[in-house]
Amino acid sequence: DAGITQSPRHKVTETGTPVTLRCHQTENHRYMYWYRQDPGHGLRLIHYSYGVKDTDKGEVSDGYSVSRSKTEDFLLTLESATSSQTSVYFCAISESNHGAGANVLTFGAGSRLTVL
Amino acid sequence: GQQVMQIPQYQHVQEGEDFTTYCNSSTTLSNIQWYKQRPGGHPVFLIQLVKSGEVKKQKRLTFQFGEAKKNSSLHITATQTTDVGTYFCAGRLLGRSQGNLIFGKGTKLSVKP
Numbered sequence: 222d223a224g225i226t227q228s229p230r231h232k233v234t235e236t237g238t239p240v241t242l243r244c245h246q247t248e249n250h251r252y253m254y255w256y257r258q259d260p261g262h263g264l265r266l267i268h269y270s271y272g273v274k275d276t277d278k279g280e281v282s283d284g285y286s287v288s289r290s291k292t293e294d295f296l297l298t299l300e301s302a303t304s305s306q307t308s309v310y311f312c313a314i315s316e317s318n319h320g321a322g323a324n325v326l327t328f329g330a331g332s333r334l335t336v337l
Numbered sequence: 338g339q340q341v342m343q344i345p346q347y348q349h350v351q352e353g354e355d356f357t358t359y360c361n362s363s364t365t366l367s368n369i370q371w372y373k374q375r376p377g378g379h380p381v382f383l384i385q386l387v388k389s390g391e392v393k394k395q396k397r398l399t400f401q402f403g404e405a406k407k408n409s410s411l412h413i414t415a416t417q418t419t420d421v422g423t424y425f426c427a428g429r430l431l432g433r434s435q436g437n438l439i440f441g442k443g444t445k446l447s448v449k450p
Contacts (some may be wrong), residue, residue, distance in 0.1 A: 261442065262442065263343075263425060263440045263441060263442035263443050264380065264425065264427075264440040265440070266438075311379060311380070325370055325382040325385060326370075326372075326380075326382065326427075326438065327382070328379040328380050328381070329379065330378075330379050331379050
């Protein structure tokens with residue numbers, strides 16, 4: 222797979238604590254995404270980035286913030302984790318995001334977060 | 338909001354049987370992509386369809402994009418145990434220059450040897 226790594230891969234935390242998930246890519250792709258995957262809901266977009274310091278909300282952005290200070294890193298932060306944020310989080314990258322032949326997504330291995 | 342509906346949610350087949358999953362959008366799509374996720378793994382890109390009525394094949398897998406670019410299907414001929422996993426379609430909305438993919442909820446395929 223392409224050079225995309227997520228950390229941590231597994232995390233257990235308590236309600237109310239802050240959590241940051243990191244996505245790191247070595248492909249120099251412009252676009253980066255954070256998805257969450259839950260049974261019965263498929264993949265839902267949280268936030269995405271179309272360049273350094275350029276981010277936008279997805280369909281389930283409430284309770285999450287992101288930052289991208291470098292091309293290679295995209296951070297997802299839960300300021301105060303809740304049990305409803307227990308999920309598997311996937312980072313993805315793509316070379317471009319527009320046009321009829323838009324490039325495809327390459328996913329990281331995922332980060333499993335449990336909020337007790 | 339816009340949705341991409343995928344059916345069935347689950348499919349159990351005997352090895353050697355065929356399998357089909359369907360994807361439908363309420364609006365016209367710019368293109369549609371298909372991904373496969375093995376149990377415990379991450380989604381992996383399979384194919385992208387762009388043209389109206391397009392049909393593409395990958396060995397035992399056949400992908401179709403509808404004439405109106407609102408629906409798509411993935412057909413697997415003579416399933417094998419290696420086909421186990423969840424298949425997702427993902428449609429890109431027409432005219433969204435900085436939009437994103439809308440994923441279907443996936444079809445989970447199990448294959449009994």
